[in-house]
Amino acid sequence: MLNGGLVSLQAILDELKPSERKVxxxxxxxxxxxxxxxxxxxxxxxxxxxxTIIRLARSLNMKGYQExxxxxxxxxxxxxxxxxxYQEIMMEGSVDSIMQAVSWNNIQSIQDTLSVLSSEEVxxxxxxxxxxxxxxxxxxxxxxVIADDIKQKLxxxxxxxxxxxxxxxQLTSAVNLTEQDVAFGISYSGQTEDIxxxxxxxxxxxxxxxxxxxxxxxxxxxxxxxxxxxxxxxxSVRSGAxxxxxxxxxxxxxxxxxxxxxxxxxxxxxxxxTRVAVSRxxxxxx
Numbered sequence: 001m002l003n004g005g006l007v008s009l010q011a012i013l014d015e016l017k018p019s020e021r022k023v024x025x026x027x028x029x030x031x032x033x034x035x036x037x038x039x040x041x042x043x044x045x046x047x048x049x050x051x052t053i054i055r056l057a058r059s060l061n062m063k064g065y066q067e068x069x070x071x072x073x074x075x076x077x078x079x080x081x082x083x084x085x086y087q088e089i090m091m092e093g094s095v096d097s098i099m100q101a102v103s104w105n106n107i108q109s110i111q112d113t114l115s116v117l118s119s120e121e122v123x124x125x126x127x128x129x130x131x132x133x134x135x136x137x138x139x140x141x142x143x144x145v146i147a148d149d150i151k152q153k154l155x156x157x158x159x160x161x162x163x164x165x166x167x168x169x170q171l172t173s174a175v176n177l178t179e180q181d182v183a184f185g186i187s188y189s190g191q192t193e194d195i196x197x198x199x200x201x202x203x204x205x206x207x208x209x210x211x212x213x214x215x216x217x218x219x220x221x222x223x224x225x226x227x228x229x230x231x232x233x234x235x236s237v238r239s240g241a242x243x244x245x246x247x248x249x250x251x252x253x254x255x256x257x258x259x260x261x262x263x264x265x266x267x268x269x270x271x272x273x274t275r276v277a278v279s280r281x282x283x284x285x286x
Contacts, residue, residue: 003074004115010058011232012216020056022049036071039065109243112231116215126258133180135161145185153256157275170198179206190218197224
């Protein structure tokens with residue numbers, strides 16, 4: 001069943017134009033009613049035009065109002081609503097309460113991400129990466145951890161992949177990319193200036209641009225022809241950075257397995273070779 005309507009609305013609420021935000025707030029306040037309303041009735045009750053509602057649906061990467069209603073209905077059918085369900089981390093709390101809250105937020109972040117991650121975009125990314133001559137991955141700060149994870153995975157299947165966390169290294173590599181290459185930019189906020197400049201340069205060289213950001217429009221996502229999203233973790237949650245990192249790593253795992261599953265005969269032997277080589281190294285060091 002389709003879902004993710006409420007998660008998507010909450011994620012981009014602050015970025016919407018006033019009229020779109022008005023109807024989005026009405027939907028979030030009355031989701032059970034909205035699934036029964038026509039676009040005309042929703043426009044009347046929320047005080048906006050029908051065209052505004054259609055624009056809102058398109059801002060959510062949905063085909064129209066009917067898809068939005070279906071996704072909201074799917075959210076309502078879930079036992080636990082994804083919206084507003086993150087737990088605040090109480091630093092003065094017990095270790096047990098910290099364990100529960102951090103783990104729950106990580107789980108919730110992964111579940112919410114499934115609502116905004118497009119399977120079509122995952123497959124397009126898998127195709128682009130599999131065909132690329134060279135893959136550049138750009139990430140700064142916490143995103144550098146994700147970039148290193150991608151490099152490690154793709155190197156295991158004999159793809160030329162380099163991860164860059166330093167801006168000058170990113171830019172130096174970006175200017176030498178070609179139309180046969182991919183530049184993969186990672187920024188949870190989608191606002192990281194180093195990543196924006198590096199992807200801009202890579203795009204000018206003709207490279208295919210893939211982005212991994214939180215859901216919604218952002219400078220990084222807008223530069224990409226292939227956009228992968230994670231859910232937007234509530235700003236008040238102290239473990240937000242941790243939860244977003246877990247969600248990003250989960251997306252990379254999904255992408256990697258999608259690549260491997262399509263070329264098992266070629267890739268599985270490569271994975272086995274690296275496993276055996278590492279195992280042999282461990283034995284010799286002992």
